[in-house]
Amino acid sequence: MCKGCGNQNAFTGLEAAIVLIAFIVVAAVFSYVVLGAGFFTTQKAQETIYRGVEQSTTNVQLVGNVCGLASNTTDGIDQIRFAIGLVPGTPYIDPERMNIVVSTPTFGPKILAWTNQSSSTKDTNFIALKNGIGMSQWTMIPGDQTEIQFNITTVPRDTRISFEIRPGVAASYPFSKTKPSIITPTNLLYSFL
Numbered sequence: 218m219c220k221g222c223g224n225q226n227a228f229t230g231l232e233a234a235i236v237l238i239a240f241i242v243v244a245a246v247f248s249y250v251v252l253g254a255g256f257f258t259t260q261k262a263q264e265t266i267y268r269g270v271e272q273s274t275t276n277v278q279l280v281g282n283v284c285g286l287a288s289n290t291t292d293g294i295d296q297i298r299f300a301i302g303l304v305p306g307t308p309y310i311d312p313e314r315m316n317i318v319v320s321t322p323t324f325g326p327k328i329l330a331w332t333n334q335s336s337s338t339k340d341t342n343f344i345a346l347k348n349g350i351g352m353s354q355w356t357m358i359p360g361d362q363t364e365i366q367f368n369i370t371t372v373p374r375d376t377r378i379s380f381e382i383r384p385g386v387a388a389s390y391p392f393s394k395t396k397p398s399i400i401t402p403t404n405l406l407y408s409f410l
Contacts (some may be wrong), residue, residue, distance in 0.1 A: 268344070274305040276387040280362050283380075283394045285407040290400045293373040295339075297406075299368045301382065310357045312345045314385030318370055321378050329367050336368075343367035365384050374400050 280302040297319070303310060304347035312331045319340075320326040332342040346364040347355060357363055372378060374396055382390040394406035 276384050277301045277390050285404040293371045295371045300364050301361050302362050316383040318381040339368040
């Protein structure tokens with residue numbers, strides 16, 4: 218041993234303790250970061266699952282009958298009216314994002330968009346009446362029944378009409394109806410079997 222060097226064992230123990238404490242602090246910070254990333258990933262996965270369930274289920278349902286109006290009974294029906302409501306558990310629907318697809322054997326699918334006008338233009342848009350009143354901007358909430366009206370290309374008697382309501386967020390709601398053999402000014406369309 219050198220003279221004046223003293224005992225170095227105590228100094229080495231102090232260095233080891235400092236290094237050990239540094240490792241513990243680094244491990245604690247690293248585990249906090251890993252746990253935080255895990256919680257974030259779990260939250261994002263949960264949001265994705267909820268969004269998938271929301272988009273895979275239908276939010277709208279048909280309420281009541283589908284009516285076809287004829288301005289000229291010899292030609293056929295040229296206006297459709299029906300009411301929709303929300304399926305229980307649905308928070309809301311924005312009609313501005315909703316589309317309705319209409320098709321018959323004589324004309325291909327036509328996509329109708331929502332309009333805040335007082336009447337619809339043939340084969341291009343539809344109006345939605347909440348409590349019998351057209352709204353310029355609103356949200357459909359549970360308990361609401363909304364009447365949908367639109368003008369279409371004249372459809373003759375005994376013709377099947379296919380509809381598809383696309384709410385914008387969730388799965389679409391398809392249904393088909395058939396026109397009666399005798400056309401009157403107001404007609405109930407019956408289910409296609």
